[in-house]
Structures are given as structure tokens and as C-alpha cells.
Amino acid sequence: MFQDEKRDFKKLEAKIARIKNQKEKVEKLIELGKFYFLNERYDDAISKFKEAIKIDENNAEIYYNLGIVYESKNLPDEASQMYVKTLELNPSHRLASKHLEKIVGK
DSSP: OHHHHHHHHHHHHHHHHTOOOHHHHHHHHHHHHHHHHHTTOHHHHHHHHHHHHHHOTTOHHHHHHHHHHHHHTTOHHHHHHHHHHHHHHOTTOHHHHHHHHHHHTO
16 A cells, blocks of 8 residues: 555656646645645655745745644744745735744744
8 A cells, every 4th residue: 555655646746747837837746745744744745845936936825835844843933934934925824824823822
């Protein structure tokens, strides 16, 4: 079973690597990052979100998702930085505000 999962991740990564449209590529990298996160592969999720940032550094959702991963890894400083960046790019991002308040309020 584990080998099948590994193969599926590799297939997804290969498929994303072939995408030429940058916007679509960012969307798929975010999707893959979320998929890694849900499978508790936090370092892989971080890697995919950082890859997406290299293509679109003004996408608030990438920073928000990175914040979620850092928070899950119990890295509050890094998570806070990502939520602050999210709010710089999108001041009305409610979930980033909630997570930032939770961390700062500790």
C-alpha cells in the first residue's frame, strides 16, 4: 500500500512539472501541498508551497497554507510570519487573522 501511495505522489509531481501555464501550475502545487499536509508529510508540503511562491510570490493562499503547516509542526514563529504575510497580501483573510490571534494570544 505504501509503495502505491509513493507512486501516486510521484505521478502527481511529474504531471505538475509538465504544466506550462504558471497560474495552473501554482494551483496544482497548492493542491499537492495540501495533499501532502493531509497525509502528514509536512516537509513535502512546505517544499511544494515554497515552489509555488517562486512562481507567484503575491498569492496569499500559499502563505496561509504554509502557516497552517508550520503551526502543525509546532513552529509558531514561522507560522506567525506566514499569517502576517497573508494579511499583507489580503487584509480581509479571516482565517489567517484567526490563526494569528490564536498564536499571538498564547
